[in-house]
Amino acid sequence: MAVVVRPALVCHGVRVLQARAFSDPTSWWTFAAIHGFGLDRWREVGLMPATPPPGAGFRNVLWDQCQHQSWYFLPWHRGYVLALEEEVRAAVVASGGPEDWALPYWNYFRDPAIPPAFTEVSTPDGAPNPLRVRARFGPAGDGVIRIPRAQINARAMQLHAFTGTRNGSPGFGGLDTGFSHEGETSGALESQPHNVVHVLIGGRGVLDGRSVSGVMSDPRTAGLDPVFWLHHANIDRMWAAWNAAGEQDPRGEAWLEGPTARRFALPRLSGKIEEFEPSEMRRIDDLGYGYDSLDVGAVAVTTAPEGMQRPSARKVGQRWTVAWNSWVRTRSLSCWNPVAGRTSCGWSRRSKRSPPASTVGWVR
Numbered sequence: 001m002a003v004v005v006r007p008a009l010v011c012h013g014v015r016v017l018q019a020r021a022f023s024d025p026t027s028w029w030t031f032a033a034i035h036g037f038g039l040d041r042w043r044e045v046g047l048m049p050a051t052p053p054p055g056a057g058f059r060n061v062l063w064d065q066c067q068h069q070s071w072y073f074l075p076w077h078r079g080y081v082l083a084l085e086e087e088v089r090a091a092v093v094a095s096g097g098p099e100d101w102a103l104p105y106w107n108y109f110r111d112p113a114i115p116p117a118f119t120e121v122s123t124p125d126g127a128p129n130p131l132r133v134r135a136r137f138g139p140a141g142d143g144v145i146r147i148p149r150a151q152i153n154a155r156a157m158q159l160h161a162f163t164g165t166r167n168g169s170p171g172f173g174g175l176d177t178g179f180s181h182e183g184e185t186s187g188a189l190e191s192q193p194h195n196v197v198h199v200l201i202g203g204r205g206v207l208d209g210r211s212v213s214g215v216m217s218d219p220r221t222a223g224l225d226p227v228f229w230l231h232h233a234n235i236d237r238m239w240a241a242w243n244a245a246g247e248q249d250p251r252g253e254a255w256l257e258g259p260t261a262r263r264f265a266l267p268r269l270s271g272k273i274e275e276f277e278p279s280e281m282r283r284i285d286d287l288g289y290g291y292d293s294l295d296v297g298a299v300a301v302t303t304a305p306e307g308m309q310r311p312s313a314r315k316v317g318q319r320w321t322v323a324w325n326s327w328v329r330t331r332s333l334s335c336w337n338p339v340a341g342r343t344s345c346g347w348s349r350r351s352k353r354s355p356p357a358s359t360v361g362w363v364r
């Protein structure tokens with residue numbers, strides 16, 4: 001069964017989250033701050049909400065968590081995308097949308113241009129388009145978002161080791177680190193295409209007479225741009241494709257259980273802030289979703305495409321309407337319980353620990 005996902009529903013979901021106060025753990029603003037926060041940067045790009053931010057206790061648990069230059073990059077971002085996705089889905093379902101709504105992914109190897117849904121100034125009803133961000137400048141700084149094919153590659157897919165070494169390959173997934181909000185060496189997939197696409201989308205340009213870095217160019221602001229989530233869905237898909245080709249994630253406790261200095265924590269539909277660890281993020285089947293295709297679509301991939309295809313029997317297709325482009329991401333329903341209105345997947349719940357806060361930069 002193919003389900004057409006109308007962009008209006010996506011806009012609606014984003015609008016619902018954006019209408020929530022900054023102090024709400026499930027607001028758009030909180031999700032962005034979970035990735036990273038910088039007051040000056042949020043102001044500079046014109047996206048600081050008018051509502052007051054939450055208190056320090058809440059900020060210390062949730063904000064500034066994104067894992068970069070680390071072997072936790074992939075599992076942390078998988079959990080992060082899932083948590084936002086379930087919030088948006090709840091808003092979509094509440095408005096009469098499909099219960100199996102899932103985030104689309106943007107495969108820029110196949111479709112270099114951002115879809116019009118993300119660039120139009122207003123939605124068909126004349127209201128401002130919540131999928132558009134003004135400080136999204138693109139490779140030439142002129143607001144045209146096209147990923148030059150020559151500047152991205154998927155060579156990471158050829159690596160067999162997940163974990164990198166300090167003097168050798170960075171590995172598919174990155175170096176063995178503790179909690180790493182910033183660091184020195186990105187894993188191969190994190191470098192290419194992840195970091196490169198961030199900077200190509202965000203770029204640098206002029207906003208209200210000032211030269212500023214784009215929202216997507218900086219981890220402190222990236223989560224504010226709705227296209228962030230489609231980019232990360234594609235990175236998540238590439239990890240799933242790498243596993244589907246038979247490659248193995250780390251098996252030691254240090255990776256499986258996550259960092260001890262600060263635990264990963266996300267707001268869930270339950271209304272609680274729940275901790276999670278990489279061991280829970282290994283298998284997308286167990287998490288209740290899949291992709292319509294695990295073909296990365298990049299020439300550099302040497303793995304046989306048919307070896308990367310997954311069985312599609314239990315998948316439910318989802319598709320943007322043609323006018324709003326045609327990326328597809330599919331999701332099975334094994335974890336989604338529409339009656340309870342929440343997922344039944346069990347993420348671990350642990351006691352809170354105290355965190356440090358810092359910032360990172362992809363800005364060049």
Ligand SMILES: [Cu+2]
Nearest residue numbers: 194198222232
């Ligand atoms: Cu990212």
